[in-house]
Amino acid sequence: MITVYNPANGTVVGQAPELSLDEVKAAIDRACAAFPTWSRRLAKERGDLLRAWFDLVKTDKRIFAEIMVQENGKCLSEALGEIDYGLGFIGWYAEEAKRVYGDTIPTQATGAAVMVVKEPVGPTAAITPWNFPFMMICRKIATALAAGCTMIIKPSEETPLTAYKLLEYARRAGIPEGVFEMVTGNPKEIGELFTGDTRIRKISFTGSTAVGKLLASASGATLTKMTLELGGNAPFIVFDDAEFDEALAGIVAAKLRNSGQVCISPNRIYVQDGVYDRFVAALAERVAKLEVGDGMREDFVVGPLVNQTGFDKVAALVDDAREHGARLVLGGKQHALGGLFYEPTILADIGDDARMAQNEIFGPVFAVYRFQTEEEVVARANNTEYGLVAYAYTRALGRAFRLSRDIEAGMVILNSGSVGTASVPFGGVKQSGYGREGSYYGIEEYVEVKYVLMAGLNR
Numbered sequence: 299m300i301t302v303y304n305p306a307n308g309t310v311v312g313q314a315p316e317l318s319l320d321e322v323k324a325a326i327d328r329a330c331a332a333f334p335t336w337s338r339r340l341a342k343e344r345g346d347l348l349r350a351w352f353d354l355v356k357t358d359k360r361i362f363a364e365i366m367v368q369e370n371g372k373c374l375s376e377a378l379g380e381i382d383y384g385l386g387f388i389g390w391y392a393e394e395a396k397r398v399y400g401d402t403i404p405t406q407a408t409g410a411a412v413m414v415v416k417e418p419v420g421p422t423a424a425i426t427p428w429n430f431p432f433m434m435i436c437r438k439i440a441t442a443l444a445a446g447c448t449m450i451i452k453p454s455e456e457t458p459l460t461a462y463k464l465l466e467y468a469r470r471a472g473i474p475e476g477v478f479e480m481v482t483g484n485p486k487e488i489g490e491l492f493t494g495d496t497r498i499r500k501i502s503f504t505g506s507t508a509v510g511k512l513l514a515s516a517s518g519a520t521l522t523k524m525t526l527e528l529g530g531n532a533p534f535i536v537f538d539d540a541e542f543d544e545a546l547a548g549i550v551a552a553k554l555r556n557s558g559q560v561c562i563s564p565n566r567i568y569v570q571d572g573v574y575d576r577f578v579a580a581l582a583e584r585v586a587k588l589e590v591g592d593g594m595r596e597d598f599v600v601g602p603l604v605n606q607t608g609f610d611k612v613a614a615l616v617d618d619a620r621e622h623g624a625r626l627v628l629g630g631k632q633h634a635l636g637g638l639f640y641e642p643t644i645l646a647d648i649g650d651d652a653r654m655a656q657n658e659i660f661g662p663v664f665a666v667y668r669f670q671t672e673e674e675v676v677a678r679a680n681n682t683e684y685g686l687v688a689y690a691y692t693r694a695l696g697r698a699f700r701l702s703r704d705i706e707a708g709m710v711i712l713n714s715g716s717v718g719t720a721s722v723p724f725g726g727v728k729q730s731g732y733g734r735e736g737s738y739y740g741i742e743e744y745v746e747v748k749y750v751l752m753a754g755l756n757r
């Protein structure tokens with residue numbers, strides 16, 4: 299069994315099965331066996347099953363939220379927010395199942411007709427991370443099932459309890475065995491089974507760029523389609539003309555969500571010279587008031603980091619930035635609560651040579667850089683191998699447009715710190731991966747285009 303620990307206090311929360319490779323193979327076999335029937339069911343029936351699952355989970359939101367607080371460390375209000383976000387995908391794709399439209403194309407020959415239909419790619423697999431244990435699963439499985447695919451999910455071994463709870467509710471809603479399978483065990487070996495099996499036609503992965511590349515290269519041998527949501531290094535740009543209070547609220551919410559352990563978390567905060575000192579001072583005042591602690595309570599609280607590796611990485615990046623001349627404004631060390639709690643931290647006047655300028659911090663650290671001109675900040679924002687999301691606050695329409703065009707990212711968020719809903723295409727460019735999840739773009743990743751020519755129609 300895999301033992302799951304509470305990052306807030308180190309106690310055991312529960313256990314999940316450590317499956318043998320034969321058991322994982324059996325799950326793949328079930329997903330393959332279920333595909334012909336599932337893919338031929340009416341789209342409306344598939345949508346209705348997703349909707350039934352949505353309703354059951356919604357009724358028991360609190361149960362899911364409490365599991366998430368214990369195995370991930372996020373606070374209750376955030377866990378409940380994540381459930382709404384995740385359910386949004388199930389609701390969205392329950393509807394979208396009915397709208398996988400094809401095409402007809404005027405023919406170039408007499409007595410012929412051309413139609414283009416979209417068919418589910420086949421059995422699929424997904425590997426998900428621990429930072430959004432609920433939403434990540436919903437986003438992948440809802441899309442796959444709506445398109446008519448079956449799916450085997452390997453959730454993170456840090457947070458399998460939320461995942462198995464979701465599976466339990468899916469079964470209660472009538473989503474059959476084979477259509478939705480779940481496996482936990484040795485991630486590397488399970489990944490190799492997924493990528494090496496030509497019956498699995500698509501893999502969706504969210505996690506680190508390093509693991510994403512391993513899976514992508516292994517999938518090259520089997521030509522398995524991939525969707526990869528990998529690391530980020532999001533710039534968050536505040537211009538002199540920004541709505542000051544909105545930018546401040548935006549950065550605090552975006553940065554501290556899940557204690558900063560989010561791939562779209564603002565990693566580099568660029569503030570223009572004219573407003574810089576005032577912004578850093580106001581940020582410090584606001585962040586100093588926030589509470590840190592165990593998330594099992596109603597109001598917002600900054601939680602612990604997920605494990606020791608994560609904690610050590612954050613501490614090392616902060617130390618490195620200070621060695622490179624950054625000014626410590628707030629925090630900068632383990633919180634008085636000890637364990638995996640790290641103080642909300644603000645570093646100012648960071649040089650671009652600090653390691654955190656190129657590496658995901660994944661912790662509650664506000665890294666604030668100073669800039670002078672738009673041209674300069676766009677170049678610096680793009681000076682990263684990643685390209686997931688970029689945020690900017692400005693009231694100038696022309697500048698907002700130029701930023702949307704010039705920043706290399708899959709998502710550009712102007713005058714807001716909030717990115718996701720089910721209705722928009724989430725995904726990145728460069729080393730942040732490829733493919734999109736959410737919206738009608740998301741379902742395209744799970745269908746193949748089939749062109750059908752019917753000739754001889756005038757006989």
Ligand code: ADP
Nearest residue numbers: 425426427453454455485486489504505506509
């Ligand atoms: P993180 O640093 O966020 O944990 P990972 O990429 O290590 O990111 O983990 C994301 C998911 O990938 C988890 O479910 C994890 O178990 C899985 N994973 C880790 N290593 C491998 C691997 N070699 N092959 C397949 N999956 C893996």
